[in-house]
Amino acid sequence: MSTLAHTMMTAARSTDSGLAGPGELDRYPYSDSPRTERLGVPAWENADQELGRVGRRGAGNRGRGLHGQLVQQLGQMIVSGDLGADRPLVPEEIGQRFEVSRTVVRESLRVLEAKGLVSARPNVGTRVRPVSDWNLLDPDIIEWRAFGPQRDDQRRELGELRWTIEPLAARLAAGHGREEVQQRLGDMVEIMGHALAQGDSLTFSRADSEFHSMLIQVAGNRMLEHLSGIVSAALQVSGGPVTGCERPTEASLVHHGRIVDALAAADGTAAETAMRQLLTVHPEVERVVPAPREH
Numbered sequence: 001m002s003t004l005a006h007t008m009m010t011a012a013r014s015t016d017s018g019l020a021g022p023g024e025l026d027r028y029p030y031s032d033s034p035r036t037e038r039l040g041v042p043a044w045e046n047a048d049q050e051l052g053r054v055g056r057r058g059a060g061n062r063g064r065g066l067h068g069q070l071v072q073q074l075g076q077m078i079v080s081g082d083l084g085a086d087r088p089l090v091p092e093e094i095g096q097r098f099e100v101s102r103t104v105v106r107e108s109l110r111v112l113e114a115k116g117l118v119s120a121r122p123n124v125g126t127r128v129r130p131v132s133d134w135n136l137l138d139p140d141i142i143e144w145r146a147f148g149p150q151r152d153d154q155r156r157e158l159g160e161l162r163w164t165i166e167p168l169a170a171r172l173a174a175g176h177g178r179e180e181v182q183q184r185l186g187d188m189v190e191i192m193g194h195a196l197a198q199g200d201s202l203t204f205s206r207a208d209s210e211f212h213s214m215l216i217q218v219a220g221n222r223m224l225e226h227l228s229g230i231v232s233a234a235l236q237v238s239g240g241p242v243t244g245c246e247r248p249t250e251a252s253l254v255h256h257g258r259i260v261d262a263l264a265a266a267d268g269t270a271a272e273t274a275m276r277q278l279l280t281v282h283p284e285v286e287r288v289v290p291a292p293r294e295h
Helices: 002-010 065-080 091-098 102-114 139-146 151-173 179-198 201-217 222-226 228-237 250-264 268-278 283-287
Strands: 118-121 125-128
Touching (some): 065 102, 139 151, 151 201, 151 250, 179 201, 201 222
16 A cells, blocks of 8 residues: 555656757847847846745646746746737846846746747747647646636636546546556545545545546557646646546545446446546536536
């Protein structure tokens, strides 16, 4: 039990680090930003005074030290609209404002470019890209949107996406009778049960996240497996009762158990049905995605 719990606690979310190799930011000198557009009050004038104060919610960006904190700060400011495309992001200003080196700024902007948040152009400089260009499936962007002004839209969209992904994953997983995986899923349900009895919502949510990620990974579809990090991010940033997975309840626990039973019986239809029921435990979810019609 202790080994399993340790494995569950330390399970890494499937995610892209964002360091996807040199992009356009390496090809264009930052000094190309028009000097006249540097005038005026910087857009980050009201940002946190120290990077060390930046609030890290959930797992967030995987960077470490000043680099990771600057990515977090700038990412949150871009997603919230505090930094827009009306003026270039001048590395010298960023470095001075947050008291970090040019190297830290360049690496941070490279990560944000890989996420689709910014781009660099000659004679234009580094600018924020429109939302349509953002990698909205990136776990960091999911997190930043979930705790920003777009939180309601983000939660609704995540709920709709999970409704699309997870019932199918449950059906497919029932066709892969891997006993050791079924045992681990059962162990996660057991951990959730103990956590529920003890009022330990943190342990419950971690076991819940491990359960759903594992289920998607065992479905035998590599494209679905690639989306497991999105589901984990959705569970990490949930801010209210959109689905039954977001609160430790008896009903949620029961439906998780039914999924495990359906997998053991290789009953794909039952597994899919149990997952749909799990995702609609709370009546509020009907405003997100309607329950399937009875024929």
